Amino acid sequence: MTGKDEDNQLFLEAYRKMVKIRIFETRVLYLFLQNLIRGPVHLYIGEEAVAVGVCSALRKDDYITSTHRGHGHCIAKGGDVRRMMAELLGKKTGYCKGKGGSMHITDLSIGILGANGIVGAGTPIAVGAGYALKLKKSDQIVTCFFGDAAANQGSVHEAMNMAAIWDLPVLFVCENNLYGISTGLREVTRVTDLAKRAEGYGFPGITVDGNNFFEVYETTREMVERVRSGRGPVLLEAKTYRHEGHDIGDPCVYRTKEEVEEWKRKDPIPRMEKELQYRKVLNQSEISMIRTQIEQEVDEAVEFAFASPEPAKDEVLSDLLMREG
Numbered sequence: 001m002t003g004k005d006e007d008n009q010l011f012l013e014a015y016r017k018m019v020k021i022r023i024f025e026t027r028v029l030y031l032f033l034q035n036l037i038r039g040p041v042h043l044y045i046g047e048e049a050v051a052v053g054v055c056s057a058l059r060k061d062d063y064i065t066s067t068h069r070g071h072g073h074c075i076a077k078g079g080d081v082r083r084m085m086a087e088l089l090g091k092k093t094g095y096c097k098g099k100g101g102s103m104h105i106t107d108l109s110i111g112i113l114g115a116n117g118i119v120g121a122g123t124p125i126a127v128g129a130g131y132a133l134k135l136k137k138s139d140q141i142v143t144c145f146f147g148d149a150a151a152n153q154g155s156v157h158e159a160m161n162m163a164a165i166w167d168l169p170v171l172f173v174c175e176n177n178l179y180g181i182s183t184g185l186r187e188v189t190r191v192t193d194l195a196k197r198a199e200g201y202g203f204p205g206i207t208v209d210g211n212n213f214f215e216v217y218e219t220t221r222e223m224v225e226r227v228r229s230g231r232g233p234v235l236l237e238a239k240t241y242r243h244e245g246h247d248i249g250d251p252c253v254y255r256t257k258e259e260v261e262e263w264k265r266k267d268p269i270p271r272m273e274k275e276l277q278y279r280k281v282l283n284q285s286e287i288s289m290i291r292t293q294i295e296q297e298v299d300e301a302v303e304f305a306f307a308s309p310e311p312a313k314d315e316v317l318s319d320l321l322m323r324e325g
């Protein structure tokens with residue numbers, strides 16, 4: 001295969017993952033509205049190019065830490081939609097045996113150190129993992145996803161500073177979707193480009209259009225090369241937008257219809273389809289075929305989850321680290 005063929009293979013795989021996130025989450029929304037999913041669910045619809053653009057530049061044995069909005073990161077890193085769906089439906093075959101729900105999905109076999117319901121908490125975990133990799137003299141790296149609101153958490157500043165002074169192999173990825181729940185970024189932060197903060201820690205920071213897969217992927221590739229070569233952390237800020245509310249049920253009264261429409265016109269999936277057609281990697285009938293295949297894969301995941309048993313009552317405390325006394 002030529003380098004160009006390999007690139008095209010990677011772009012096709014990335015496109016499939018972006019569509020998989022969109023279709024998986026659209027189904028999750030439907031199931032949630034039928035009262036079949038318990039606990040809050042935060043959808044990633046609209047932000048697919050960030051997770052997929054970043055993870056396409058990583059190796060399978062690289063690590064990631066995720067957030068409360070984690071389904072996209074999990075699929076982008078190669079997660080299994082059957083086990084994800086089973087987890088969301090509280091079934092024993094789920095990633096956390098049905099006891100964790102949306103915000104705790106973890107898959108160590110593909111480097112996912114966990115989604116996390118505590119805003120900003122993935123950052124110190126990533127720095128700890130980065131420190132361990134450095135001690136082991138490994139060439140693996142850790143990618144830490146966090147939001148624009150998380151960027152104002154004390155733990156995030158401390159983690160970035162430590163990663164800097166120890167030259168740790170951590171790629172920080174700030175998903176700037178302009179809101180933390182209902183609070184606009186401009187109400188709580190004076191800088192508009194959060195990548196500028198990297199300078200204050202002493203490492204490079206770059207802002208990209210997070211709705212453009214190619215821009216996210218190419219920039220991440222360069223950053224990963226630097227991080228993997230032992231030159232310390234970097235910060236990538238991806239500007240993006242969630243099409244849905246903060247979580248399912250959010251009435252979204254804090255955003256104007258015009259703003260939402262404007263961002264929907266910048267939807268990363270049609271943009272990628274257009275670019276792949278222009279590059280002659282895909283045509284319209286192949287796009288329809290991929291969508292149909294993924295619809296079927298998600299249908300099967302739902303069937304698998306519904307057919308799976310619930311965890312038994314006496315298993316409620318198993319798999320927990322319990323402290324004595």
Ligand SMILES: Cc1ncc(C[n+]2csc(CCOP(=O)(O)OP(=O)(O)O)c2C)c(N)n1
Nearest residue numbers: 069117118119147148149150177179180181
């Ligand atoms: C430490 C902590 N503080 C507050 C919350 C409540 N909370 C959940 S999500 C969220 C906003 C997060 O916004 P951002 O980091 O921008 O991520 P986004 O939801 O936009 O992806 C808040 C404040 C929490 N879960 N953890």
Ligand SMILES: [Mg+2]
Nearest residue numbers: 147148179180
């Ligand atoms: Mg946000």
